[in-house]
Amino acid sequence: MENIKKFDQKATIYSKFRPDYPDALINDMISDHNLNHHSIIADIGSGTGILTKKLLDSHFKVFAVEPNAKMREVAEEKLKNNKNFISVNGAAEYTSLDTGSVDFITTAQAFHWFDHKMFKKECQRMLKPFGKVMIISNERLKEAAINQEIIKIYTKFCPEFRGFSNGLSESEEIYDKFFFNGAYITNSYHFPLTYNQSSFVGRHLSASYAPKKEDKHYSMIIEALHNLFEKYCQNGYVTLPNVTISRCGFVKDNSFCQ
Numbered sequence: 001m002e003n004i005k006k007f008d009q010k011a012t013i014y015s016k017f018r019p020d021y022p023d024a025l026i027n028d029m030i031s032d033h034n035l036n037h038h039s040i041i042a043d044i045g046s047g048t049g050i051l052t053k054k055l056l057d058s059h060f061k062v063f064a065v066e067p068n069a070k071m072r073e074v075a076e077e078k079l080k081n082n083k084n085f086i087s088v089n090g091a092a093e094y095t096s097l098d099t100g101s102v103d104f105i106t107t108a109q110a111f112h113w114f115d116h117k118m119f120k121k122e123c124q125r126m127l128k129p130f131g132k133v134m135i136i137s138n139e140r141l142k143e144a145a146i147n148q149e150i151i152k153i154y155t156k157f158c159p160e161f162r163g164f165s166n167g168l169s170e171s172e173e174i175y176d177k178f179f180f181n182g183a184y185i186t187n188s189y190h191f192p193l194t195y196n197q198s199s200f201v202g203r204h205l206s207a208s209y210a211p212k213k214e215d216k217h218y219s220m221i222i223e224a225l226h227n228l229f230e231k232y233c234q235n236g237y238v239t240l241p242n243v244t245i246s247r248c249g250f251v252k253d254n255s256f257c258q
Contacts, residue, residue: 009068009212015048015078017202019138021108022189022244026054029104032185033132033248035060039103042126044092044119045110049075051136055106056082063102067091093118097126108136116178124252129204134248135175138191140164141241146232150204150240153228157221160209175247184249194237201225 029035043052047065048156054081064079065088066072072087079085090096091113092107105123107114118240123133138149142164176182195203200216204210206227213217213256232238 007159009070010206010208011048011068011074014071014073014206017199017206018048018050018109019242020202021051021054021136021138021195022191025053025075025136025187025189025244026058026245028187028244029106029134029248030058033104033134035104040101041104041106042095042097042102044095044105044107044222046075046114047071047110050222051108052085053079056084059237060084062086063095063097065090065092065097068195077200086227093122095122095126097127100128102126103128103131105133106130106136109138111135111137112209115176120121127252130250132248132255133179133251134246135178136244136246138193138244141243144241146228146238146240149228152223153204153209153224156208157211157217157224158209162209169170176202178251179247179249180251180253184247187246187248189244189246191194191242193240193242195229195240196237197226197229197233200229200238216217 013211015235027079028120035041040063042063043055043064044065046052047068049064050074052062054062061084063086064072064075066075067090069089072089076087085171086181088096092110105127112118127133137237140150142151144146150162175184201222211221229238
């Protein structure tokens with residue numbers, strides 16, 4: 001419940017400033033896993049519908065499962081005219097979707113919030129035979145100087161900061177445990193993120209751990225982000241080195257289905 005509340009005041013800024021995902025990722029997802037317009041996808045931790053929209057644009061029926069009411073409302077307003085969009089008030093561990101009802105499960109920039117053991121069981125329950133789970137994340141290239149300086153700013157002004165995506169990208173063991181027999185396919189997409197000054201600041205304030213307006217560090221982190229932008233900007237923009245990673249595989253033994 002505590003994790004759900006972290007984004008109560010972040011929904012609008014999250015929707016406005018969080019990055020998208022590469023078109024190539026969606027194209028590969030379709031071709032590599034034999035998906036088509038009849039496929040039913042559950043997008044878990046769907047937030048304000050950033051990935052959900054890309055899936056809908058590819059003509060999938062999508063159950064967008066999100067526990068935070070404010071985030072869900074933004075997605076519902078944005079996607080309400082798409083007949084294949086079904087908004088679900090549910091959590092990764094308790095989605096309320098029917099057993100054996102979906103062909104494919106996605107989760108983008110949300111896996112680090114889940115109870116992984118319970119989410120795995122829920123995926124096993126929801127999926128049809130041979131259904132897969134794809135975990136997607138935008139991962140900063142931490143060796144880049146600007147990303148190192150962003151880490152320093154977050155560390156100074158955000159007591160709850162534990163690293164980008166809570167440091168999850170550094171632990172492959174988590175994924176080895178999650179996927180069946182530790183087997184999954186990883187794809188990486190070069191996906192640098194470019195911002196003007198306003199969107200640069202907004203993106204970094206959208207993090208769950210970033211100060212809110214009423215917090216004592218709010219004005220200080222804004223000043224630090226403005227200064228960092230000015231240091232690195234070229235022609236009014238900065239680009240953050242980033243890759244989008246997808247990890248996809250089975251979560252249960254399908255041998256009985258042969």
